[in-house]
Amino acid sequence: MTATTHRRLLTEIPGPASKALQQRRAATVAAGVSSVLPVYITAADGGLLTDADGNTLIDLGSGIAVTNVGHGVPAVVDRVREQASAFTHTCFMATPYEGYVEVCEALAELTPGSFDKRSALFSTGAEAVENTVKIARAATGRQAVVVFDHAYHGRTNLTMALTAKSMPYKHGFGPFAPEVYRVPGSYPFRDAPGLTGEQAAAAAIDRIEKQLGADAVAAVVIEPIQGEGGFIAPAPGFLPALSRWCSDNGVVFVADEVQTGFCRTGDWFACEDEGVMPDLVATAKGIAGGLPLAAVTGRAELLDAVHHGGLGGTYGGNPLACAAALGAIETMRTRELATAARGIGETVLPRLRALAAETGVIGDVRGRGAMLAAEFCTPGTTEPDAELTKRVAAACHAQGVVVLTCGTDGNVVRLLPPLTLPPDLLEEGLSVLEQAVRTEAAR
Ligand SMILES: *Cc1c(COP(=O)(O)O)cnc(C)c1O
Numbered sequence: 490m491t492a493t494t495h496r497r498l499l500t501e502i503p504g505p506a507s508k509a510l511q512q513r514r515a516a517t518v519a520a521g522v523s524s525v526l527p528v529y530i531t532a533a534d535g536g537l538l539t540d541a542d543g544n545t546l547i548d549l550g551s552g553i554a555v556t557n558v559g560h561g562v563p564a565v566v567d568r569v570r571e572q573a574s575a576f577t578h579t580c581f582m583a584t585p586y587e588g589y590v591e592v593c594e595a596l597a598e599l600t601p602g603s604f605d606k607r608s609a610l611f612s613t614g615a616e617a618v619e620n621t622v623k624i625a626r627a628a629t630g631r632q633a634v635v636v637f638d639h640a641y642h643g644r645t646n647l648t649m650a651l652t653a654k655s656m657p658y659k660h661g662f663g664p665f666a667p668e669v670y671r672v673p674g675s676y677p678f679r680d681a682p683g684l685t686g687e688q689a690a691a692a693a694i695d696r697i698e699k700q701l702g703a704d705a706v707a708a709v710v711i712e713p714i715q716g717e718g719g720f721i722a723p724a725p726g727f728l729p730a731l732s733r734w735c736s737d738n739g740v741v742f743v744a745d746e747v748q749t750g751f752c753r754t755g756d757w758f759a760c761e762d763e764g765v766m767p768d769l770v771a772t773a774k775g776i777a778g779g780l781p782l783a784a785v786t787g788r789a790e791l792l793d794a795v796h797h798g799g800l801g802g803t804y805g806g807n808p809l810a811c812a813a814a815l816g817a818i819e820t821m822r823t824r825e826l827a828t829a830a831r832g833i834g835e836t837v838l839p840r841l842r843a844l845a846a847e848t849g850v851i852g853d854v855r856g857r858g859a860m861l862a863a864e865f866c867t868p869g870t871t872e873p874d875a876e877l878t879k880r881v882a883a884a885c886h887a888q889g890v891v892v893l894t895c896g897t898d899g900n901v902v903r904l905l906p907p908l909t910l911p912p913d914l915l916e917e918g919l920s921v922l923e924q925a926v927r928t929e930a931a932r
Contacts, residue, residue, distance in 0.1 A: 494535070494537070494911075495537075496546065496890070497543075497544060498544050498889050499542060499543050499544050500543075500544060501887075502526075502544060502546075502886060502887050503527050503528045503529075503540070503542075504528070504541070504542030504544060505542060506529070507527060507528045507529045510527075510541060511529075523657075525550075525882075525891075525894075526886045526891060528540040528542075528544065528546065533556075533560040533561070534559075534561050535559060535560070535914075536548050536559060536907050536909065536914045536915075537914070538891065545889070546889040546890065546891050547889065547890045547891065547914050547921070548891050548906065549890060549891055549892050549893075549904045549905065549906045549910075549922075550891045550893045550904075550905050551905045553774065553905065554716070554748045554753055554774045554775055554860070554905045555774045555778075555779055556775075556778060557752055557775035557778075557821070557826065557908050558775075558817045558820040558824075558907070558909060559907040559908075560907075562778060562816065562817070562820050564817070565779075565816035565817055566816075567816070568813065568815060568816040569780070569812050569816070572809050572811075572812035576808060577807075578804075578807060580804075581610070581801070581805065582798075582801045586808055588806075588808050588811035588812055591811070591815055592608070592610060592784070592806065592814050593608040593610070595814075595815065595818050596608045596784055597786065599757050599758075599818070600757075600758060600770050600772075600786045601758055601761050601764075601766045601767065601770070602766035602767075604766075604788055604789070605789040605790075606787060606788065607792035607793060608785065608787075609784065609785050609792065609800045610782065610784050610811070611773075611782075611783040611784065611785070611802055611805040611806075612783055612804045613781060613783050614745075614748075614772075614774060614783050615642065615643025615644055615648040616643075616645070616783055616805075617747065617772065617773055617785050618642045618643055618647075618648050618651065618743075618745055618747070619643075619645060619648055621708065621787075622647060622651075622707070623799070624741075624769060624791055624794070625707040625708035625791070626708075627794050627799065628707075628741065628790070628795070629740075631705055631706060632668045632705070632707055633668050633669075633705045633706045633707060634668060634670070634706075634707060634708050634709075635670050635671075635672060635697055635706055635709045635710070635740075636651045636652075636669060636670070636671050636709075636710050637653070637671065637672060637711055637715075638653055638671060638672070638676075638718075638897075639653050639676065639719060639721055639897050640652060640653045640671070640710075640711070640712065640715065641653070641654070641658070641712070641717035641718055642710065644658060646666055647665075647666040647669075649665055649666075650669040651669055651710060653897065654897055670697070670700065672693045673689070673693055673696070674689065674693065674715070674721070674723060674727070675689035675690070675724045675727040676719075676721050677855075678852065678855070678871070684724065685724055685725075685726055686723055686724035686726030686727030686728070686729075686730065687726040687727070689723065689724060689727050690727045690730035690734070691730070693731065694731070697709075703734075703740065704738070704739075706738070708740060708743050708769075709731060709740055709741070710745060711742075711744065711745065712744075713744055713745075713746065713758075713762075713765070714857065714860060716747075716749070716860075717748075717895050719864065719896035719897060719898075720855060720860060720862035720895060720896075720901060722855060722856070726763075728760065728763055728765045729763050729764070729765055732766070732767070742765075742767050742769075743770075744759075744760050744765070744767035744771070745771045746758050746759060747771055747774050747783070748774055748860070750773075750774065751772070751775030751817070751821060752821050752858070752908055753830060753858055753859055753908070754830065754858040755827055755828075755830045755831040755834060755859070756858070757821075757827060758770065759857070762857065768788050768791060769786070769787035769788070769792075771783070771785055772785075772786065776814050776817065776818075777810050777813040777814040777817055778813045778816060779813070780809055780814070781804075781807070781810055782806070782807070782810035782813070783805075824908075826908040829908045829909065830858035830859040831858055833858065833859040833906060833910070833915060834858050834859060836912070836916070836919075837861050837904060837915070837919060838854060838856065838861065840919050841854040841863050842854050844863070844922075844923050844926055844927075847927075848927060849868040849869070849930070850865055850874065850926065850930040851865055852864050852866030852870075853866075856904075859904070860903075860904075860905060861903070861904040862895070862903045863901065863926075864900055864901045865877050865878045865881070865900045865901070865902070866900065873896070873898035873900035875896075875899035875900045877900075877929060878894055878899060878901065879894070880932070881922070881925050881926050882894050882902060884924075884925035884929055885921055888925065889921075890918045890921040890922065892904060893905065902922070906918070
């Protein structure tokens with residue numbers, strides 16, 4: 490592999506080799522599994538993805554907030570290689586190993602709150618979120634789970650129930666798990682002007698108390714910044730008020746930090762921004778540099794309320810994934826990636842704001858750290874423009890910049906660059922995005 494340090498387009502995107510693979514794929518891969526940009530990747534390095542045609546693309550998506558530390562990081566690669574030659578699997582529930590314990594030690598130290606903690610490891614974010622519900626129900630003896638508008642928590646049956654958006658996540662896949670109740674959250678761009686976080690929380694709490702009664706509720710599950718729903722950061726005060734109500738009422742406050750975790754938002758975890766200490770935290774995505782690992786971490790008395798053998802899974806806390814996590818966490822520490830994430834936000838936000846002012850098609854620019862978004866609207870309104878959003882993303886893709894979209898209305902371009910992305914590649918990626926917005930807005 491020849492390492493390239495720049496975006497380089499040798500063919501159209503996708504090129505002939507990717508197109509040939511796409512044909513083979515159509516004959517054998519299920520149509521329900523989609524790809525945002527069907528270029529077939531052969532290598533990745535320092536924020537660049539190399540495809541089967543030899544093109545190199547700037548990665549502003551990190552495989553959906555997973556490769557926060559980038560690719561090919563020695564601390565990750567060396568540990569995984571060493572672990573692969575030592576042993577690859579025993580099943581922690583059969584015969585345990587040190588890596589699992591070490592990851593739980595790191596999680597106890599890194600997650601918010603200095604109370605006594607325990608962790609259980611899993612393989613996917615959805616699995617971690619499901620287990621927060623299992624733990625909260627076992628610990629409280631209650632059943633109801635409260636979630637929010639625009640929430641995304643995964644694709645398993647219970648997490649589909651927790652997720653708000655029907656197409657594509659839930660459509661045709663019901664019936665869904667019962668005892669899940671949705672309430673309004675806080676969406677500053679779309680809420681009544683001037684509505685404070687405390688007021689938004691009071692409205693949600695009022696709904697819960699009137700329709701469920703606090704003593705029926707096992708858990709409130711919330712993304713501290715909503716991901717798939719549109720990178721929606723609640724108004725200040727919303728999360729603290731909700732968390733306070735939970736602790737006053739014996740309700741388990743669960744933070745789904747699957748997308749926001751591991752330095753993404755400029756802190757180790759997004760809850761830290763307002764000093765919120767969740768009872769349980771679900772993590773995955775950025776935890777292990779691309780290997781499948783997930784965790785539930787939280788108050789010892791909650792996790793230990795579950796009966797012996799009640800938590801687990803064949804692959805949960807796989808040794809390779811644990812080795813990768815320890816390497817990724819070490820990299821986040823030594824390279825100070827929370828600070829790097831803040832730096833990315835400081836570069837991107839002013840440019841997106843200027844672009845919004847210039848073009849008039851971006852209704853809201855928001856985000857924290859390296860979790861950043863532009864919400865596209867018909868100029869002068871808050872009317873979502875999903876069609877323009879799609880065209881902007883496609884124009885970026887054609888120019889070799891990988892951006893993703895999100896939002897209940899599909900009108901948000903989101904940026905999730907690797908936190909190690911070299912500044913010149915970030916600048917170049919942004920220039921491509923700016924040009925794409927200018928061109929498509931003028932169409
Ligand atoms: C991605 C995501 C999940 C689901 O994680 P998977 O690993 O895809 O199962 C859950 N919650 C949030 C907030 C996510 O972004």
